[in-house]
Structures are given as C-alpha cells and as structure tokens.
Amino acid sequence: MSDNATYATAINLLDAARAKGLRLAAAESCTGGLIAASLTEIAGASDVFERGFVTYSNEAKRDMLGVPRPLIERHGAVSAEVVHAMAQGAIDRSLADIAIAVTGVAGPGGGSAEKPVGLVHFACARRGGGVDHVERRFGPLSRAEIRAASVAQALDMMRKAVAAA
Secondary structure, eight states: OOOHHHHHHHHHHHHHHHHHTOOEEEEESTTTTHHHHHHHTSTTGGGTEEEEEEOOSHHHHHHHHOOOHHHHHHHOSSSHHHHHHHHHHHHHTSSOSEEEEEEEOOSSSOOOSSSOTTEEEEEEEETTSOEEEEEEEOOSOOHHHHHHHHHHHHHHHHHHHHHHO
16 A cells, blocks of 8 residues: 555654554544555554544544634634644544644645645644644645655654654
C-alpha cells in the first residue's frame, strides 16, 4: 500500500514512539484513513497506534471529535481552526499522547479561489501540550498524489512531535 519512503517513515515513527512509550492517533478527513492504514500496515503497530477517526463529513467531525458546528460554519471544514479542533478532539477522545489531524481539498473538484484543490491543513496535538499547524498547497496534483503527499506530511509531523516529547 505505502511507497518505500512512507513505509520507512512509518516504521521509524512507530519505533520512536514505542521507545518513548507514546501512543498515537489520527483524525482524518481528505486522507480517508490512509494515515492509519500506513501505520497499521506494519506488524506490531497495535502497541503504539491507539486509534483512528475517519471524519469525512462535517457531521462526523462534530460527532466523533467534538468540532463545534459554529467553527465549521465560520471557517469551513478546510481551515486551520477546524484541523486544530480535530487534533484536540482526537486527543480528548482517545488514549493517545500524540494525535495528527488532516483536512483538505484532494480534488479533482471541490476547490475554489480561496481554497484550491491541493490545499491541506494539518495539526499535531500533544496531550497536555500544544498543537502545531502546517498549511500545505500541493498544487495541481492528482487526487492520489495529494493524498499520498498528505500522508507523508502527517507522518513527518508526528515523527517530529515524538522526537520532541
């Protein structure tokens, strides 16, 4: 499923989290479970990967992660504010120490001048700590390429959070 670089990053992430006794979670929208899949592709991931939330719809973001309806209405599902709330919701609703969240426009449709195809927001939350945010504009890539690049970005953010823990 994963390319070699993503697979290697996932192994390194799991090994680093395991060494520090940390558990991980993912709250995914545009990646639709690909982050969780890239981690669980590796045997033994269950001692580190705690759970994944696939929250593709706004209702799922609200119901599963507690993202407030007014936040989505005010900023849109693809926003720094919503991805921050998704990451914090994943921490609050799991046993994880570190949670990644991702929401974006994977295309090929659905983009706008303000939020073009390829715009993806990421947030990485630490239990008892802060939330880091990254906005990426992957540009005119295919849907599969945007989603693959999003998984790579998410795993890298989690790797950095584990290293800093």
